[in-house]
Amino acid sequence: MSTFLGVLRKRALAPSLASVGFAERGFPVTHTDATARLEAVPQAVVCGFEWAIEGASLWEIERRLALVEPEQRGFAYEGATMGYTILDAMPGGGRERTRALLEGPGKRHIFLTYIGIGFAMARLPRPLWKNILPELTGVAYHPVMSWLAVDGYGFDRAYFDTAKWVDGQAEPVPYPWAGRPEYFRRAFDQGVGRALWFIHGGDAGAVAEAVGRFAEHRRADLWSGVGLAATFAGGSDQNGLARLRRAAGEYHDELALGAVFAVKARTYASYVPAHTHLAAGVLADLSVGDAQDLADRTERADGDDGPEPPYELWRERIRAEFRPAAGRLAS
Numbered sequence: 001m002s003t004f005l006g007v008l009r010k011r012a013l014a015p016s017l018a019s020v021g022f023a024e025r026g027f028p029v030t031h032t033d034a035t036a037r038l039e040a041v042p043q044a045v046v047c048g049f050e051w052a053i054e055g056a057s058l059w060e061i062e063r064r065l066a067l068v069e070p071e072q073r074g075f076a077y078e079g080a081t082m083g084y085t086i087l088d089a090m091p092g093g094g095r096e097r098t099r100a101l102l103e104g105p106g107k108r109h110i111f112l113t114y115i116g117i118g119f120a121m122a123r124l125p126r127p128l129w130k131n132i133l134p135e136l137t138g139v140a141y142h143p144v145m146s147w148l149a150v151d152g153y154g155f156d157r158a159y160f161d162t163a164k165w166v167d168g169q170a171e172p173v174p175y176p177w178a179g180r181p182e183y184f185r186r187a188f189d190q191g192v193g194r195a196l197w198f199i200h201g202g203d204a205g206a207v208a209e210a211v212g213r214f215a216e217h218r219r220a221d222l223w224s225g226v227g228l229a230a231t232f233a234g235g236s237d238q239n240g241l242a243r244l245r246r247a248a249g250e251y252h253d254e255l256a257l258g259a260v261f262a263v264k265a266r267t268y269a270s271y272v273p274a275h276t277h278l279a280a281g282v283l284a285d286l287s288v289g290d291a292q293d294l295a296d297r298t299e300r301a302d303g304d305d306g307p308e309p310p311y312e313l314w315r316e317r318i319r320a321e322f323r324p325a326a327g328r329l330a331s
Helices: 004-013 033-053 058-065 070-089 096-103 107-121 126-131 144-160 162-167 181-199 204-212 216-232 238-268 274-284 288-297 310-320
Strands: none
Touching: 033 058, 033 070, 033 107, 033 181, 058 070, 058 096, 070 096, 070 107, 096 107, 107 144, 107 238, 144 162, 144 181, 144 310, 162 181, 181 204, 181 216, 181 310, 204 216, 204 238, 216 238, 216 274, 238 274, 238 288, 238 310, 274 288
8 A cells, every 4th residue: 555655755756647748748749549549658657657656565556557458558567667766766775676576567568667767767866877777587688678778768858858858959978878888879869769759749750850850870769769669659540650661761771670679569568459560561561470570580699799789789680681682672
């Protein structure tokens, strides 16, 4: 059960559902059924965060999250991970709540729970980041996919401080995440790309224009984030996705990479909505099954101990499948 202190924490730290909505954020989004489903994503995150920051037990968190519809449940786990991570970072908090969540009911949502850690990073001073990632046992993709925490940090900054990180295209100060500070900005931009999909309500033209305002060296990672968000979260129909693919142009391999990673995350969580099937076909010319197979067969290869993070090596092997030399059709 929540404590009085937990209720105070929720009141002080949890944003309202309205405050994360598109209108309240000032995003140029026209309300439709599709954008309403997209707007439900940050609201699901808030719900998970509220339950966790109150100090609800893992048993209670699991049962509350089970009441969230399957399409949005992973996002609620993002919020719960964010809340537990902040609690664990407080003096005397330890890291047991987050570790128990990620090793337990959050295991199948590991891709999104890493993102929840990134949301917490946006609210904690950098000195606390050193121990923010718990040591996990028996959890697949740990720590390879922990770069999604940096992605989540980038998404959060772009979503909640859009003027600085999107309009002003600011770049973050590097941080030695996983011992590789040189990759920090790239993972950050992947999260910014995901945020652009939400900020513009899945409007392909507006998203492409936003990406084009960034420096050229940042656009590839932004496009991969766009592809991941469009495929995982939805928000567009077949015609809109086709426009998005055309708009990506030379960055189609990045867009398709994001789509494949989104399929991997959805299938790993054992729930694949119709919009993910649609986006995989339009953006990557793949069925969900083929996209999952591609992700699985490229997951590891010799040489993963080199200077590039294994995460980026995995991304590169997927990306290479969509280049003309690989025999695939590029847009």
